[in-house]
Amino acid sequence: MNKRVLANMALLLTAAIWGFGFVAQRVGAKYIGAFTFNGIRFGLGAISLIPLILYMDSKRKRSTRVAVQKTVVETATDNILKSTILPGVLVGAVLYVAATLQQIGLAYTTAGKAGFITGLxxxxxxxxxxxxxxxITKNSWAGVIIAVIGLYLLSVNEGFSIATGDFLVLIGAIFWAIHILTIDRFANSVDPLKLSSIQFATCSILSIITAFFTEVVTLEGLTGSLIPLLYGGLLSVGVAYTLQVVAQKHAKPSHAAIILSMESVFGAIGGALLLSERMSMRGLVGCGFILTGILISQMNFSPAKKKVKPALD
Structure with a gap:
C-alpha cells in the first residue's frame, strides 16, 4: 500500500473523528455552557499538541546543531513573538468566535444538521x-448556488425563517471560512503545529474568561460532560489534527479537501446512530445538495496542460 493511499485513509479517519465530534459537542451542550465546554476542550487540545511540538523541535535541532550566542537568542525571542505568538493570538480570536457560535447553536439543532451547515x-x-x-472559478460559483439550495431545503422553514440553532451554526460557518483564510495568511511563515497550539490556547483563555462572567459551572455538569470534553479536546483536536498534518504531506490538496468534507456525512451518521436523530426527506435532499455543492466547489474541471519538452539542438 503506497503512501498516498495511506494518507487518504488517514484523512478519512480525520473526517470521521471530526464528524462524530458534533455528537460530542451536542451531548456536552446538555451539561455545561458553550464557553466552559470550549474553554476546557481547546485547553486540552493545546496541551495535547505540546509533545508533538517538542518532538519536531528536537528532531529539527538534531539536524541543524548550531552554537547560539546570547544576542542571537534575544533576537530569536523577539522574532518568535512577532512571527508565531501574535499570529496565533489573532487566529485564536477568530476561532473563539467561530467555535462559540457553533457550540451555542448545537444546543438548539441536531448534530447532523450542524455538520452539513458547518461544512458550508x-x-x-x-x-x-x-x-x-x-x-473565483466557475465550479466554485456552481458549488455556492447548489449549496445555497441545499441550505434552503435543510433549514429554511415556511415564511422564509430559519431556526435559531441553524442560524448560529451558519454564521459560525462564515467565521470558520474567515478562520481558514486567516491561517492561510500565515501558513508559509509560521510553524503549523505551534500556530495551532497558540490559537487553541487563545480560544481556551477567551472562552474561560467569558464563562467566568456568564456561566455557572457545577461538578455535576463537568462530570456529565467528561467524555465529550475528552473526545473534543484529545481526539478532535490532538489526534485528528496530527493525522491531518502528517497525511497532507503525501495527499493531493484537491483529494484532501474532498475527503475532509465527508466530516458532515459522519456528523449525520453519528447523530443518527448515537443520538437517534432523524431528518425529513426534505432535509436529506438538502444535505445531498450541500454535499454536492461542497464537492463541486473543490473539484478542478479544467483539463491539465500537457508539458511540452523543449526541442534539443
Missing part, C-alpha cells in the same frame, strides 16, 4: 477570496 465554510472560502482578489 468550504464553499464560503473561495467566495470570500474575492475580497483578497483571488480568482
Amino acid at each position: 465554510y468550504m464553499v464560503f472560502v473561495p467566495l470570500f477570496g474575492i475580497l483578497l482578489r483571488h480568482k
